[in-house]
Amino acid sequence: MKKINNRLQFYKFQLKKHVFSAEFSEAKNLIFGEAATIESKRKGLQMLLLWEARRGQETPLGVFCTITLLKPRMIDLEGTIKDEEILSILYGSAMTKFVNFASSFTQYRGSLYKIAKILGIQSYIIDYRHLFSHGKQMPSLRVFQ
Numbered sequence: 001m002k003k004i005n006n007r008l009q010f011y012k013f014q015l016k017k018h019v020f021s022a023e024f025s026e027a028k029n030l031i032f033g034e035a036a037t038i039e040s041k042r043k044g045l046q047m048l049l050l051w052e053a054r055r056g057q058e059t060p061l062g063v064f065c066t067i068t069l070l071k072p073r074m075i076d077l078e079g080t081i082k083d084e085e086i087l088s089i090l091y092g093s094a095m096t097k098f099v100n101f102a103s104s105f106t107q108y109r110g111s112l113y114k115i116a117k118i119l120g121i122q123s124y125i126i127d128y129r130h131l132f133s134h135g136k137q138m139p140s141l142r143v144f145q
Helices: 002-032 038-058 061-078 084-103 112-119 123-134
Strands: none
Touching: 002 038, 002 061, 038 061, 061 084, 084 112, 084 123, 112 123
């Protein structure tokens, strides 16, 4: 009986893995594909938000970071908010959250620049995060876009 349960668990895992992979490919294409539109990006974001709701703390880092960075971009593209300062705050907050969260997944506890290098994040992202978090003047909306 134990062998059967182990096989069932294995097949359930394989099925989940296959479904997740297919869904992930679809969401990736909707958001980043050559034919991506505002509507397709919105649909892709909704798919990612559904995964986040279903998986909670087990949400893959890539999915979480994509959600974090895509939300303000969608608000900007849809024209929901017109105020450039508010949009800059949304982008800056998302960038800060992205860098902080991504850096928390490393064993390394050094400067953000070293962590960014380990993770493959460009150093200018860290510069803009620092300017947003600690600077006297926030980067312009155009810089964030």
